[in-house]
Amino acid sequence: MLSRALAVTRTGSRVVTSTGRGVLLLGVVAYAGSLVWGLVELRLVAVMCLGVLIAAVPWLLVPMRVEADLRLRPPRTTAGEAVEASLTATNHGALPLWQPLVRIPVGTRETWVRMPSLDRGSRQRVEVVVDDLARGVLQVGPATAVRSDPLGLLHRPVRWGAARELFVRPAMVVVPTLGAGQVRDLEGTPSDRVSMSDLAFHALREYVPGDDLRHVHWRSSARAGELLVRQYHDTRRNHATVVVDADPAAYPSVEAFELAASVAASLLMCAAREEYDVSLACGDVQLTALPAPAVLDGTCRIDPAPGAAPLSEQVATAMVLAPETSVLLLVTGRGTDPEAVTRATVTLPADTRVVVVRAAPGETAGVLRHHGHDAVTVGLLGELPGLMAAAS
Known part of the structure; x- marks a missing residue:
């Protein structure tokens, strides 16, 4: 009984405005x-x-019977940019609505807008521009209309429509290439693995029961007096995997991790433009075998994870996620021990190109060759295109 009375009291306090409480x-x-x-x-x-x-x-x-539709233009944007929220409301109620006051939440922020009066059966639309957005997946809406009396003594919020998700990607720059020596080959790049069916011919060998007769080379078999079958190099498409170090100790500030997120998004966008398959790994965000825009949306969700696994385990998990990786792009911060980077990359396959990018705001940019991989230091996001072009 007491809890019910307290609940009624809390409800009443939300209905009565400050003016109503004063009266x-x-x-x-x-x-x-x-x-x-x-x-x-x-x-x-x-x-x-x-x-x-x-x-x-x-x-x-x-009763307030209103059909509302909230739309975002565009549904995806980048950090620091603006987005337009459009709210269309149709009054299906028996009474007109005089200039309803509507609240539209955008993440942790709130935007208030006064709509034009809604007569019976009429439709009105208002547009609100929200700028200076931070990276992340923001919930926009649901819109809430405030029903009130003329004196503003009592009010009651009424939900209009459903919420929308707004993907705010990190700030990005156009990276022309992932580095010199990368071949854009739609048919795949031959590897050292031998296969019984592929595109790159390797050699002939003796027939073994169970081999597919379609791979028998009849002319060579006739000359040798025994069945010979073709062997091939196993080929694979170029696949870029971006691993963002999830250890908070790698980033001394929020700005450092945001730079790392921007670097990761820029590299993913470059790889997708060069027609690579792409994967992303950062803590609980593990994305592969998805269209490039969906993987790029994953950069909205990445954050440092307290208690993250060592860097070597993060890289090993990424290779399990995408074993066909031909280019591994490891993004970390200035707080990462170089020996930890070496341990994370030393066991990778020899035919996997490795580029380690250190996001270190304020440090001097540069490219070094270290233990068989390229080590790139980025102090400003705008330096990334030139540094990746200089990487071997």
């Missing part, structure tokens, strides 16, 4: 004063305060 307090004080001093005028003031509060109740009870 209620005035009525209580006036009534108390009338009892103490016996003044009829104070009792009249108390009755008037109670009367206006009771008169405000019917305004909240009238």
Whole structure:
């Protein structure tokens, strides 16, 4: 019983506005004063305060039947850019709505807009521009209309429509290439693995029961006097995997991790433009075998993860996620031990190209060759295109 009474009290406190609470307090004080001093005028003031509060109740009870649709243009944007939220409302109720006040939440921010009056059956649209957005997946909406009486004593929020997800990707730059020596080959690049069916011919060998007769080389078999079958190099498409170090210790500041996220997104965009298959790994965000835009959306969700696995385990997990990786792009911060990077990359296949990018705001940019891989230091995002072009 007590909990129910408390719940009713909390609900009532949300319905009564600050103005309404002031009127209620005035009525209580006036009534108390009338009892103490016996003044009829104070009792009249108390009755008037109670009367206006009771008169405000019917305004909240009238049903509001509104069909609302919230749209975002564009549905994806980059950090620091603006997005336009368009709210279309149609009044299906029996009564007109006079300039409803609508709240549109965008992440942790709130935007208030006063809509034009909605007559019965009419439709109105308002547009709100929200700028200076931070990276992440933001929930926009649901829009909430505030139903109130003319004096603003009581109000009741009414939900209009559903919420939308806004993907705010990191700031990006156009990286022309992932480095010199990368071949854009739609048919794949031959590897050292031998296969019985592929595109790159390797050699002939003796027939073994169970081999596919379609691979028998009949002319050579006739000359040798025994069945010979073709062997091939196993080929694979170029596949770029971006691993972002999830250890918070690697990044001394929020800006350092945001730079790392921007570097990762820029490299993913470059790989997709060069028609690579792409994968992304950072903590719990593990994406592969998806269209490039979906993988790029993953950069909206990455964050440092306290208790993250050592860097070597993160790289090993990424290789399990995408074993066909031909280019591994490891993005970390200035707080990562170089020996940890070496341990993470030393066991990778010899035919996998490795580029380690250190996101270190304020440090001097540069490219070094270290333990068989390229080590790139990025102090500013704008330096990334030239550094990747210089990487061997």
